[in-house]
Amino acid sequence: MPERKLSERRDMEQLSAYLDGMLSAREQAAIEERLRSDDALRRKLEELRLTVRAIKSLPDVKLPRNFTLTPDMVDQPSWNPFLVMRTATAFAVLALVITIGIDALTHFSARGGAMVAMEAAPQAVGAVEAPAMREEALGGAASDSINAVPEESAPLEESVEGEGIFTAEAEEPQASEEGVQERAQVESGDAEAGLAESPQLTPVPTRMDEFEDEWEETSTPEARPAADSMPTADSMPTAEKMPAAQQPLSLIRLLELLFGGLAALFASFMLWFRRRH
């Protein structure tokens, strides 16, 4: 009996697979051969076929509701730190790019404007440079005169002594600059030649305000036209105006640093959250 049951079970497995076309070609040929001569086996096959058809006839199941998940179902906070950091990083990078763009545009437009102004008013540039050049020239002349006069007083004295001419002036070694200068005017032929290059600058300017006061009065005729053009150079980025022009750029640089730092910070948090999960 167990052998018969085993054989019957094997037959049913073969018939079940045969219904689904899951037998090998050899097995299929063998079972079909048996089916042609075995009525009981044919009947069992038909029972299985009807059973399978009955099972397949079950209606489709209607969905009672949606099964979408909510954050509390998965113990997840309503905001996802990783997504928040990812969004924040994206915004920080975007802000950084925009700021750099504005910076670049501002930088190029400022340089372009300066270049246009320089091309349009080369005289003004000359005017700006002129005082410095004059300052150097005058300073040089003045120092020359100072060096030439008071500090040469000793050799002068020697020469005086040697030549025996200016005994009266040689008795005043602590004389004031004016006195020295007056004396220089009188005494030395070389000093006169040096001072003759700027004859009206004999009062040596030791301070800028003194120099500026003197400048208005004693400008050489060659320097005057350049000086006259100074008021027209208001539009130039002069030394006094440059800091004001650079202020927005400095603010943009600060913003660039800020956004760059925030982007790096957010990105670090984002990577940390991702790794933690």
Next chain:
Amino acid sequence: MDENALIKAAGANDLDAFNRLVLEYQARVYALAYRIMGDEQSASDATQEAFISAYKHIRRFRGGSFKSWLLRIVTNACYDELRRRKRRPASSLDELTEDWDGPEVSRATSMGEAAPSPDEMLERSEIQAAIKRCLDHLPAEYKLVAVLVDVQEHNYQDAADILDTPIGTIKSRLARARIQMRDCLQRYRELLPAAFRQGNEDE
């Protein structure tokens, strides 16, 4: 966004992306759960549990058929529940056999139930209710295969993938499931086609 992108996003804890996958597959997942569990409440619980489990373990998905992966999860959830119930006093196929007293399928007195459940009321005919009863009382391992292959019409290989079982085992269990279904349905012979009754009566 395609399925792979949604799976990847869900792996990064994007619940919205995962819910789009839920909407795509929930009908099939629930249908499988319903046919295995046999009632709406149990099927809903198993389906919800399966989707929660899938979301939590989606990083373990290593490619292939996402549908098969989901169906495996819900199948395991159902199987665990069925095994848990088996440890408790419950009706069985033997009980059904002993209590069988005729074709009064709709009364369902043999199932230990006072009246047909709402699920059964939804079945379109008595024969469908009979088929469902027989299916519900199959041993779990047979029922899983029968539902996958005969109800949901997966092929043997898909069923083997979903159940993580060799294809030979699928073939064997399916044959036994069909035999038990045949034997069960014989008890409802008045509801069945004449050819089926004839074959049974001849034995």
